[in-house]
Amino acid sequence: MGALGDRIRIHTGDITKLAVDAIVNAANSSLLGGGGVDGAIHRAAGPELVAECRMLHGCKTGDAKLTKGYRLPARYVIHTVGPVWQGGGKGEAELLASCYRRSLEIALGHNCRTVAFPAISTGIYRFPKDKATGIAVDTVTDFLQQDPLLETVTFCCFDEQVAELYRHAVAVLGEG
Numbered sequence: 001m002g003a004l005g006d007r008i009r010i011h012t013g014d015i016t017k018l019a020v021d022a023i024v025n026a027a028n029s030s031l032l033g034g035g036g037v038d039g040a041i042h043r044a045a046g047p048e049l050v051a052e053c054r055m056l057h058g059c060k061t062g063d064a065k066l067t068k069g070y071r072l073p074a075r076y077v078i079h080t081v082g083p084v085w086q087g088g089g090k091g092e093a094e095l096l097a098s099c100y101r102r103s104l105e106i107a108l109g110h111n112c113r114t115v116a117f118p119a120i121s122t123g124i125y126r127f128p129k130d131k132a133t134g135i136a137v138d139t140v141t142d143f144l145q146q147d148p149l150l151e152t153v154t155f156c157c158f159d160e161q162v163a164e165l166y167r168h169a170v171a172v173l174g175e176g
Ligand code: AR6
Pocket: 013, 014, 015, 016, 026, 027, 028, 033, 034, 035, 036, 037, 038, 039, 040, 041, 082, 118, 119, 120, 121, 122, 123, 124, 125, 126, 127, 156, 157, 158, 159, 162
């Protein structure tokens, strides 16, 4: 197990291109596809993905479910459902942390060692990006500290602004 800092990666680009054991999808509770990163993952994986998703009968907010990756370079897709931001008083922070924890639990249950996350809930679901990246880094760090089998977690950002927020959240950890 390497130092904690070496096990967290920040990558700017398209998550559908990452050859990791599992990529996480920011899905909705139907698990039947949508826009944003969900649409991109379904397009890249091919139609077999939605066929498997249909058999899962949806997913609750804060929980996650696993499918194969089909035409993606990633072996698995872990579909999680982030909270819609409603001002912060509806348990949004706890639900978002739960998305990261449940995704990693399921990943480890399938022997995944390398996992990549998009910035869950920060697009269509409007969660403030600075808060969301802080929650993501804190939750993933706790998990990495407890679980030596998980090798690396990549935060995959679509734009440099979000990457900068992740870098800041990781730097703040080092000071803590
Ligand atoms: N790779 C990495 N990140 C991406 C990509 C990509 N290819 N495409 C977008 N992002 P969003 P949400 C970033 O809206 O807020 C869907 O319709 C994007 O810039 O995809 O959780 C679902 O079906 C943003 O930072 O997810 C749900 O209905 C982040 O991914 C709903 O959207 C998440 O943005 C979920 O909304």
